[in-house]
Amino acid sequence: MKLLVVSDLHYALKQFDWLCARTSGHDLLVIAGDLLDLAGHADIDTQIIVVEKYLTRLAALAPVAVCSGNHDLDGENGAGERYAEWLRHVEIEGVSVDSQTLFHDSLTITICPWWDGENSRSQVQAHLERDAERRGSARWIWLYHAPPDGAKTSWNGKRFSGDAFLAEMIARLNPDIVLGGHIHNSPFSAAGSWYDRIENTWVFNPGREMSSTPTCMSIDFDTMQAVWESSSGRKQIRLASQEGVHSPAV
Numbered sequence: 001m002k003l004l005v006v007s008d009l010h011y012a013l014k015q016f017d018w019l020c021a022r023t024s025g026h027d028l029l030v031i032a033g034d035l036l037d038l039a040g041h042a043d044i045d046t047q048i049i050v051v052e053k054y055l056t057r058l059a060a061l062a063p064v065a066v067c068s069g070n071h072d073l074d075g076e077n078g079a080g081e082r083y084a085e086w087l088r089h090v091e092i093e094g095v096s097v098d099s100q101t102l103f104h105d106s107l108t109i110t111i112c113p114w115w116d117g118e119n120s121r122s123q124v125q126a127h128l129e130r131d132a133e134r135r136g137s138a139r140w141i142w143l144y145h146a147p148p149d150g151a152k153t154s155w156n157g158k159r160f161s162g163d164a165f166l167a168e169m170i171a172r173l174n175p176d177i178v179l180g181g182h183i184h185n186s187p188f189s190a191a192g193s194w195y196d197r198i199e200n201t202w203v204f205n206p207g208r209e210m211s212s213t214p215t216c217m218s219i220d221f222d223t224m225q226a227v228w229e230s231s232s233g234r235k236q237i238r239l240a241s242q243e244g245v246h247s248p249a250v
């Protein structure tokens with residue numbers, strides 16, 4: 001079971017092309033938010049059409065799980081909070097999106113949308129609490145664009161700039177792995193990192209580089225290795241060397 005993980009592509013089409021060339025051979029592709037770019041040259045509707053075409057191509061190569069980031073918001077809910085309406089309505093076979101739970105092999109994957117206010121946040125909380133009940137013995141993974149506050153993956157070069165609500169939910173519900181992004185430079189800062197551990201939970205942020213190759217990560221559950229690749233090379237950690245990581249059912 002091998003996952004490929006990217007985040008923060010920000011409508012960099014060469015990076016989407018790279019993903020199409022790289023996804024085969026993985027059992028799941030994770031895109032952890034910010035597929036679009038609100039400051040991009042193309043208007044948002046065009047970006048959505050193009051990204052949906054890429055998602056269709058990618059889903060032909062491997063199942064895809066996508067959560068929204070703050071750059072993906074095109075709609076507004078009844079409470080006046082912005083959300084990624086387009087992603088909610090993506091109906092592509094093999095693509096799982098915001099507010100869905102994907103049960104894949106020995107994984108339960110909870111896909112959290114970017115929340116823009118109390119209403120959306122309480123829906124995320126209810127979703128996580130529901131999945132805590134039904135995860136069973138599966139390894140539990142969350143997709144959540146922002147990193148938890150206080151983690152190295154939330155270091156922005158000056159301070160920790162993460163999500164305090166997420167940190168609270170991790171402490172309460174103990175997922176095995178949280179995949180996100182958002183703070184583009186934390187893997188490249190001395191005090192930051194592409195990974196961290198909060199109690200028994202591994203948290204990851206692959207970061208972002210302006211290049212035709214995105215920074216990316218892979219997680220191999222057979223060898224229990226996580227690998228991060230960027231222009232600065234390849235780094236690897238072993239997940240199984242830490243005690244307390246949840247084991248899948250035998």
Ligand SMILES: [Zn+2]
Pocket residue numbers: 008010034069071182183184
């Ligand atoms: Zn971003």
